[in-house]
Every structure is written in structure tokens, then in C-alpha cells.
Amino acid sequence: MAKLKICGLTCKEDIEAVNGAKPDFAGFIIEVPGRRRSLTAERVKVLVKGLDKEILPVGVFVNAAPELPISLLRDGTLWAAQLHGDEDEDYIEKIQNMTGKPVIKAFSIKTPEDVQRALRSPADYILLDHGAGGTGEPFDWTLVPPVRRPFFLAGGIGPENLRSAIGTLHPWAVDLSSSLETDGRKDRAKIQQIARMLKQINTLEAYRKEREADLE
Numbered sequence: 344m345a346k347l348k349i350c351g352l353t354c355k356e357d358i359e360a361v362n363g364a365k366p367d368f369a370g371f372i373i374e375v376p377g378r379r380r381s382l383t384a385e386r387v388k389v390l391v392k393g394l395d396k397e398i399l400p401v402g403v404f405v406n407a408a409p410e411l412p413i414s415l416l417r418d419g420t421l422w423a424a425q426l427h428g429d430e431d432e433d434y435i436e437k438i439q440n441m442t443g444k445p446v447i448k449a450f451s452i453k454t455p456e457d458v459q460r461a462l463r464s465p466a467d468y469i470l471l472d473h474g475a476g477g478t479g480e481p482f483d484w485t486l487v488p489p490v491r492r493p494f495f496l497a498g499g500i501g502p503e504n505l506r507s508a509i510g511t512l513h514p515w516a517v518d519l520s521s522s523l524e525t526d527g528r529k530d531r532a533k534i535q536q537i538a539r540m541l542k543q544i545n546t547l548e549a550y551r552k553e554r555e556a557d558l559e
């Protein structure tokens with residue numbers, strides 16, 4: 344059953360839309376200069392207060408001072424920190440040790456070695472993505488061998504490739520942002536559509552697995 348993360352929420356309307364669709368995770372880009380979805384930590388605190396309690400809030404950071412994710416994890420604003428920059432193992436372990444909360448480390452996948460680096464990461468979860476994050480572009484999925492640890496698949500996923508993404512790579516979770524926008528804003532109808540689609544795909548996959556088990 345692939346989980347769903349909807350990333351790059353920026354306003355109250357986005358919160359209302361995800362509360363209706365109930366993805367597993369909601370992502371907020373926090374204090375990343377020059378990125379259009381970036382919010383201040385104070386704004387994220389306000390938005391998270393309106394988030395359905397069953398949806399886990401994830402903060403996305405790029406080479407932030409570690410004190411920033413640490414404070415938002417410690418005060419309960421965030422369930423997890425997603426690191427989308429050049430954060431090294433010491434940085435990851437510092438956040439894990441100081442908060443006891445999950446760390447998701449994003450990797451830009453351009454070569455098979457990038458995948459191997461990701462697989463060795465001490466992060467609680469890895470996230471395989473195209474590049475800088477939130478670009479709406481997929482990477483070359485053929486670079487990914489069968490993966491034995493839970494991973495998020497990101498980068499240009501949308502209604503046209505969701506089924507093949509899950510059927511081919513079997514991610515623990517899919518992470519979407521750009522494909523759920525119209526004119527640069529999250530689109531409630533697209534969010535509802537993708538949540539419904541994922542439910543159907545998960546139901547079919549579960550049925551197939553049950554049948555395979557019965558036939559063995």
C-alpha cells in the first residue's frame with residue numbers, strides 16, 4: 344500500500360484541500376530563499392495547527408542551520424524533517440539524536456552510484472528525486488534497482504505515471520507537488536483526483552497479492 348505525501352503547501356486553502364483528501368503526509372518548504380513555495384517557520388506553525396491530526400506534517404529544508412529543524416521537531420510542529428540539500432551523515436545523526444524524530448534525506452538521482460549513496464544513508468527514510476526538488480521533472484527510473492528499505496519516490500509524478508511508478512518501483516510512499524498545481528497554486532480537484540487514484544491502485548495491488556498468495 345503506497346502512502347501519499349503532498350508537498351509544497353503554502354496557504355489555508357491548501358490545508359483545507361488536503362484535509363479533504365487525507366494524504367498520509369503534508370510537506371512544507373521552510374525558509375529556502377528564492378523558492379516560490381517557501382514559508383517562514385512561524386507561518387508553518389499556523390498552517391500546521393489547521394491540519395487534520397491524521398496527516399503527518401513534514402518540514403522540507405535545504406542546508407538550514409540544524410537548530411531550525413530541531414526546534415520545529417521538538418515543539419511538535421513537525422513529525423519529520425526532509426533534508427533536500429547537501430546535509431551529511433553528521434547533520435542527519437545530530438537531528439535524530441537531538442529530537443528522536445524521523446529524518447527523510449532526499450537524493451538527486453542521476454547515476455547508479457547516487458542510488459547506492461542513498462541506500463547507505465543513516466536517515467530513517469530516503470527520498471529519490473530528480474534534482475533540486477519541486478521541479479515537476481522525473482528522473483530515470485531504470486537507475487533504481489529493487490530497494491529493500493522504505494523510500495519516497497518523487498519527481499514529476501502525476502496522474503499519467505502514478506500507476507507505473509508504483510507498479511515498477513514499489514515505493515513506500517509517493518511524493519507529489521507540481522502536478523497538483525494549476526497556475527502555480529495547489530488545485531483542490533487535482534488533489535482529490537490523485538488521492539482517489541492512489542486508493543484504487545492500492546486496492547488493486549492488494550487484491551493481486553492476495554490472489555497470488557492463494558494460487559501458491
Ligand SMILES: O=C(O)c1ccccc1NCC(=O)[C@H](O)[C@H](O)COP(=O)(O)O
Pocket residue numbers: 350351370372375378379380381403404405427472475476477478479480497498499500518519520521522
Ligand atoms: O517545492 C519546492 O519548491 C522545493 C524547494 C526546495 C526543496 C524541495 C522542494 N520541494 C520538494 C517537494 O516538493 C517534493 O519532495 C518533491 O520534490 C516533489 O516534486 P515534484 O512533484 O516534481 O514537483
